[in-house]
Amino acid sequence: MNVLLLSTGYSFVADGNFGLPHLVSLASYAEANTDCAVHIVDLDYERHLPQPNLAQIYDASFDVIGISCYSSFEYLKAFYLAVELRKHRPDARMVVGGYHPSACPEDFTGPDSPFDHVVIGEGERPLERIIDEVQRGARALPRVLGPEGVADLDSLPPMDWSKLSRYLGISRKVGNQVTMSLSRGCPFRCAFCMEAAKGSRSWRAFSPARAEEELRRLDAALPLAGRTLFLTDPLFGLKPAWRGEMLERMGRLDLGVRKFWALSRADVLNDDDLRAFNDANFGLGFGLESGDVGMLEIIHKGGSGGGSPADYLERFERLAAVAGELDFPWGANVIVGHPGETEESLVRSAQWLAALVENTPRLTGFISIDPYRYYPGSPIHQNIEEYERRYGTVVYRKRWWNYSEPAFTATWLDPSRSLDYRTCAQRSRALFAPIAETVGKRFSYGGAAADYFRRSVDSQRRLFHPVQRLHQLRDHALWRRLCGDPTADVRQDTEAASLLAELRVGTVSRIERAFGPLAEPLRAALLAEPRERYLPEEQVHRAARDEAIPLSDSGKSTISAMHAYALNYSLLDLQPGDWLLELGTGTGYGAALAARLVGDDGFVRTVEIDEALRAIA
Structure with missing residues (x-):
């Protein structure tokens, strides 16, 4: 029997992390306890390969397909990927697990859901039962399985990192930080945290000796020299005795790791603990909140x-x-x-x-x-x-x-x-x-x-940075409009206008460094004219950049880069009282700049043959 474990994209991959220890643990357990071969595919990692093969997930040999929906941000990807897989594999047993399925199993059990099973919490034992049932040709398991936490992590089989052999060669291309976990669970109940959704709050860890073995096993498959190692445990080293022995062992490890990184709490550590972490080449992240x-x-x-x-x-x-x-x-x-x-x-x-x-x-x-x-x-x-x-x-x-x-x-x-x-x-x-x-x-x-x-x-x-805030303001305006406020438009937002005015100062200064000083009226016009008003709303965050910005999906019409207007109008030497004919209005930004330069006594006429652009202008 063949089993596919599929990651739609690990939440941490954008931070340069490589690992998937949760899927490696599932695969190792399934192969050790059932008669199956497990294949792991990660859609983000796949794109880094010289010859990616996204079509492999539709292979007809997979009898069980498990999809990792790590967080709520992956929900739509996981659900609709399963919809597509179901079209190709109507008879495969489809399973989903992760934080979001644990928190909201009902999102995966509706009448239109492609999933046969939803796993709450840890997946080793539920996956074993599903594989066993498929091998027997039965269908009696409930749709929602778990939580079934593993009480003794040392009872788990060794982690088989060869399950990621397809990606080991490009691991540094994905990122120079490797992820691994040595413990599970967190007894604390912070109000904002999803950890409780997994069902088991008890803190459990590999014994220090077994944890050291797993680190050496990881290093043998994926050399850690010159990398950072992120231990993704919800709370690393909660128990003092375990923490002390583990840090002593890690201090003696000679893996060439640049730095270990783990998560802890200030209220469970003392000064001596911090010294022990330091001796073991750690850095620590704290949830101060x-x-x-x-x-x-x-x-x-x-x-x-x-x-x-x-x-x-x-x-x-x-x-x-x-x-x-x-x-x-x-x-x-x-x-x-x-x-x-x-x-x-x-x-x-x-x-x-x-x-x-x-x-x-x-x-x-x-x-x-x-x-x-x-x-x-x-x-x-x-x-x-x-x-x-x-x-x-x-x-x-x-x-x-x-x-x-x-x-x-x-x-x-x-x-x-x-x-x-x-x-x-x-x-x-x-x-x-x-x-x-x-x-x-x-x-x-x-x-x-x-x-x-x-x-x-x-x-x-x-x-x-102001651009990050502009993204937020743009999305806020969009959703206010979707919720019934027709006046919401980030291009008319006073905070956005202030941020973009701040950014234009830097842009104009860079233009002057590149092309020489601008005449004061032209400089003032570039600073004062709100370029964002002439752009599609989704492009507002780019409004103060010195670059051409498309006005349509085709890209055939653009607002030129700010330096282009600066150079053209410098060469024209537009003065108050001048008359200007512009061919190609676009949405009107160039004409608006020119109008500021020629003043009330001047005149600007602009011509645009594209009806859609003319309507905007």
Whole structure:
């Protein structure tokens, strides 16, 4: 029997990660416990091959097809890929698993669903039962299986990384960071987190000896020298005894890894733990979530071991200071706009973070600022009515994974009665962008893989770039219009206009550096004329770039690059009172610039033969 395990695209692949340990574990278990051969195909990895073969997923030999829907962002891909597969393989047993199926199995069990089974939580044992049933020619299993967590991870067979042999040769092309997991589960219940959807909250790990074996096995198949290794465990090293022995073993490993990266919590570590992580060549990511005590209480963060949120923040300050002494790299994730957030809590969080990054004697960490995302299966999702009643939270698209622009719709909510979506986004940018800049200036980690961590610092600064905000404003206007507001248009948005005016200053300066100084009236016209008003709305984020921008899908008509207008009008030496005839109006940007130059006493006539463009102009 042949089994296909199919990844529609791993969420972390865009970050330069290579691995699929969850599918390798499933494949290894299935082959060890059933009479089958398992094949793994990843559609993202496939595109990196010299000769990709996307058609292989339709091979008639596959009797069981398991699709990984890792997160809610992959829901539509997973569902409609299965629809296509069902057309080609009507008799194959189709299975789906992952975080989203665990949180919302009903999304895969409707009358039009192509799936035979949905797996909640860990998939090894449910997949074994499905394969066994198909081999027996039976069909008695329920449609929804699990959760069936593996209590003893050492009972799992060795991970067979040859299951990724098709992609091992291009792994560095995909990314120089390898992913692996050594434990499962998290006993904490952070309000925003999907982890609880998998059913088992107990923390379980390979024994340290077995974990070391698995790391060596991974290195034999996929040499780790010169790479970073991201241990994707929800909470690495929760138990002190395991953590201590594991770090000792990893400190002795000679795999040539540039740096291990794992996720932990400030309230489960002490100074000696941080030193042990440092000796083992680790960096750590922390879910800090907020610098405001009140928000930490709402998020359910910081109460571990009888401590308080205030103790949690104090502990983090101490860890940041010790990290600086050790030259130890760290990252801290902060959520803005979490249900219950107010403008006052945003300000308090920003003030605490600003003090942290300014006052830590040696800053070797970075702050990652993320908008809150409404994840299904999280405690908030399960109790949204309570958040609506208590805080006035409004989630505008509760099933955002069904729609386009999920990066926007997942975040589109009013956190509280006193803080709506738009104000939250504006205030967050104003409050946290300076913190990202301070981190960029003060970040001083100089150890192994320093360039890796510097890229994270710089990427956070780029998140506050005006173009990123323009993408958000464009999507917000689109969805307001889809929801019945015909006046919503990002081209008429005052915040967008201000951001684009800011960007035009830089563009005009670059034009002058390249082509020489412009006459002041021409320079003023280029700065003042809102080029975005002459573009399709989906192109607004490009409005201040010095490039030609298409006005239609055909690309036959464009708005010329800004330097082209600057050079042409410089050569024409347009003056107040001049008359100008322009052939080829486009949508009118060039004529509008010329009108500013010739003034009220001049005259501009422009001719356009394309009726669609003429109507826009």
